[in-house]
Amino acid sequence: MKTTEDIFKKEGIELIISNEVEVENLKSNPERYAGIYKEIAEILGDVAVNKIWKHFSGMSVTFPQKLLSKEYTKEFIEENWREMSAAEIARVVGLSERRVRQIIKEIKEDK
Numbered sequence: 001m002k003t004t005e006d007i008f009k010k011e012g013i014e015l016i017i018s019n020e021v022e023v024e025n026l027k028s029n030p031e032r033y034a035g036i037y038k039e040i041a042e043i044l045g046d047v048a049v050n051k052i053w054k055h056f057s058g059m060s061v062t063f064p065q066k067l068l069s070k071e072y073t074k075e076f077i078e079e080n081w082r083e084m085s086a087a088e089i090a091r092v093v094g095l096s097e098r099r100v101r102q103i104i105k106e107i108k109e110d111k
Helices: 005-007 035-044 046-056 070-079 086-093 097-110
Strands: 013-017 022-023
Touching: 035 046, 070 086, 070 097, 086 097
Parallel strands: none
Antiparallel strands: 013 022
16 A cells, blocks of 8 residues: 555655646755745655645645545445444544444434
């Protein structure tokens, strides 16, 4: 299974300019980046930093605590509630056990 690091971390930097792609063969070096970009480079690598910078530079971006959509969460619970405990599901999807049990009850009522 590929990890985020496998997907994003590469030896070079990819800069997307207009519709052209330039690749600079530079060794990964988070020290070259300022502020939050340095932290992102340490976690994800140069390619991801440049993609994030290209797409979001100049914007204020906040990341909600909730990662998964309600639809995906319900689908995951529906597919796994028979094999996993409510506590296990809660850890995976980031909900309380109580909320997982409520969703399971809703799923059962819909059938």
